[in-house]
Amino acid sequence: MNKHSFFYRNGLSVVFVTLFIITLMAQALTGWKQHNQELQEDQAPTIAFSTYLGTGHFISATFENFQSEFLQMALYVVLTVGLRQVGSAESKKLDEPEDVDREPQPGKDAPGPVNAGGWRLKLYSNSLSIAFFALFIISWGLHLYGSWVNHNVEQAAKGLPEENIIAYISQAEFWFETFQNWQSEFLSVAAIVVLSIFLRQKGSPESKPVDAPHMETGK
Known part of the structure; x- marks a missing residue:
């Protein structure tokens, strides 16, 4: 039996994956609000959060950093x-x-x-x-x-x-x-x-x- 806990053995990856998920969600939420604000300024209809996740605005911002x-x-x-x-x-x-x-x-x-x-x-x-x-x-x-x-x-x-x-x-x-x-x-x-x-x-x-x-x- 391993004497160390799962977190002790995998803490570095667990913490960074958790931080990634939290910050990605925060990016998505703030990006959605920003995008809707830009749409309103252009007299265009706003979109739902689920729709935003498939937009070029979200995809571009996300993978611009990934690459x-x-x-x-x-x-x-x-x-x-x-x-x-x-x-x-x-x-x-x-x-x-x-x-x-x-x-x-x-x-x-x-x-x-x-x-x-x-x-x-x-x-x-x-x-x-x-x-x-x-x-x-x-x-x-x-x-x-x-x-x-x-x-x-x-x-x-x-x-x-x-x-x-x-x-x-x-x-x-x-x-x-x-x-x-x-x-x-x-x-x-x-x-x-x-x-x-x-x-x-x-x-x-x-x-x-x-x-x-x-x-x-x-x-």
Whole structure:
């Protein structure tokens, strides 16, 4: 019998999933009110909350944030394979071998693809970055779709003709939404990479030990 409770063993994921659900609901409710206010200003009829969840306004706002987060994690996973930052807790060591670089060995406790070998092992060896890039592409596509639908709703409210998705994606609006999210994610990664050189958080796996020298690389 496991001596630890379910929450003790899974607390990090439980807390973050709970925070995600709460903030997503808060976003949906406040976004619904904002959207209805915009509709009233354009003399258009307001919509129910359930209807709002299928609108371009909600889809765009939601996946605009998702896609930048998944891109950040995908690039972080891939770039930390080969790039280093001296002194950072987020970097592999400059010269010493790392456990993550060793060749996978089959065994009774190894994941199934490791024991299977071949293409399954090759795919599994890169599955984390593949998953993040796939989630990024899906989220980016849904952000584009939602923004396009919402753009045409605004066009109709102003008495202007609708535009096809090719015409919309060639405009600055969608790319402005995209790049303002990407740059914030890249900044946050750069911040933790650099700040972890000089600053500490006792007990956190994202920090070096409190008494570690500034130029010691890795955890």
